[in-house]
Amino acid sequence: MDWNFIVQYSDLYKEAALLTVRIAWIGILGSLILGLICGMIRYYKVPVLSQIAGIYIELSRNTPLLIQLFFLYFGLPKIGIVLQSETCAIAGLIFLGGSYMAEAFRSGIEAVDRIQMESGLSLGLTRRQVFFYIIFPQAAAVAVPGIGANAIFLIKETSVFSVVALMDLMHVAKDLIGLYYKTDEALFMLVVSYLIILLPVSIILTFLERRLRYAGFGN
């Protein structure tokens, strides 16, 4: 292992890691919003929109991110829509993540007993108030483990972004291998970089899950 090489190129990894974190962060946030909207549409069976959301979810979950990115990056320009690498990566991540988050939210909402909605309504709250104050907080608590797993999954999926010419971690590693044949060092740094990003997320999520499950409900 050439430690000098590692020290020399660690800045490249740092930058790439920051880029990965930034894209993942925006992508996860976008997925959450898209997922919440789709999840609610599916749960409340909004006519037409529900079918559209259903098709989207199946399409998104049953195609690899790589193909989705190819479509966005190489396909869309053919009909005159040219996206920058970064926009493309974020859009791809949201497209993929939205469906997973939608399913997590929907299962969370479905886990809340029907009587909760009815007792809220019978108290004279509107449907919206019942959702906001009663259903959503309980659904979110149920959905958190799923959402967390999805978030980690999405961060890991960023490793395919090099195909849209983005200087992410994978790209840097491949470049260094191509330029200097330092395969061991380059891959070692890659693994370390992902661990540095993912381990804290994982730990925070475990903590959050425990808090939501035990503290909030009075145990």
Next chain:
Amino acid sequence: MEKPVLEINHIEKAYGDHKVLDDISFSVKKGEVVVVLGPSGCGKSTLLRCLNGLENIQGGEVKLNGEQISQNAKNIHQIRQKIGMVFQSYDLFPHMNILKNIILAPMKAQHRAKEEVTKEAEKLLKRVGLLEKKDAFPRQLSGGQKQRVAIVRALCMHPEVMLFDEVTASLDPEMVREVLDVMLEMAQNGSTMVIVTHEMQFAKAVADRIIFMDQGKIVEEGTPEEFFENPKTDRAKQFLNVFEFVA
């Protein structure tokens, strides 16, 4: 004659071919306690749920103070504020403590001040002997305690009518009493109530009027004395016999 608070005129409800409610009519006067009895599956619970628009009806009408109640009405949530309901299954909101469970609807639906509602909630909790539980979560309460909180939560909205849907049916026998006592006290204080129950002794004690239902129809209606001592119909006699234990 005094105008009834709640009027039920010829309501009909069916699931497919199965008629759940078949031409049900009755009315409830202010301060009156009406107990609905009948075998399981006779439509008692469905009837209650129709009264506050949780179920829609296919025919007839339900009126509260002359105002029609329908599930699709724009102001259904405002009408529901005047009808309190307590369910068989404990329906407290598990993510809120007891006090928050009670003050949520008065604050959000009636826009009342938090201090005022809190004060009232504490007063009511004290009356049902649960003031020290106000910071506890529903999970930490027994079934009977939960039902008493559910009653307080409904009362805090100042409803004109209270509906009770077999509120003691899933309680341990020892806890039934504490809930029924609260309801009995409400009845004595002049609350207007419609109660579905299987507790015959309680029905006898609390009711001003008994409505006996079977297969979606009102079979018999009368004062508790008439109904329990001299049931007019064979169906009612047969039903009451089930509860008699003669050694």
